[in-house]
Amino acid sequence: MSQLFSQLSLFPPVHTAWLKMTWIVEDPLPIILLGAAATLIAAIALAQTRRPPALVALVSVVAVTAALLLVEWLVVTDVEEVQNTIYATAEELEHNDDAAVVGRIASNANPTLLRAQQLLDRVTFSRLVVTSLKVEVNDKASPATAQATFLCWVEAKVEKELQIHDKARVQVTVDLVRQGDRWLYTDYHYELR
Helix, strand or coil: CHHHHHHCCCCCCCCHHHCCCCHHHHCHHHHHHHHHHHHHHHHHHHHHHCCHHHHHHHHHHHHHHHHHHHHHHHCCCHHHHHHHHHHHHHHHHHCCCHHHHHCCECCCCHHHHHHHHHHHHHEEEEEEEEEEEEEEEECCCCCCEEEEEEEEEEEEEECHHHCEEEEEEEEEEEEEEEECCEEEEEEEEEEEC
């Protein structure tokens, strides 16, 4: 019996692998909606009965909702880390911080690095908006990998020396790998829409 308890971890890592219900920590909306509905029911019960158990129920619902929102805010899942990486990269592209963008590419992804450098040499971004972001993480791989697809609304000056301005909607797919505490790009594909 003691061997069983020694194998159990009381403090699992804060990554998606131990979470079966990741919606709790990835999106606060269900917590807010369920908490608001439960609070409303408890408030109606308190208003009708004016009894201490109804007050306890109301306070408990508010406390549990607040605790769940705190957990949602504190726990950053792999999916959220990948999303944050993509949004940060979009911001770096919008500010034309080529060095920061190149620093997000995995060191062993040489073809991707060369393609990215060629693209960055030709394009000056003025606006970049990421929408419809979908992320799939494979935390069973070693190291963990992810693939994300999203639409990107781009305003850019293509061919810096030619001063050609362009607006486009781009479908993007990126592959990432976890290296240490960072998600780094290993490949990307895009298609103008």
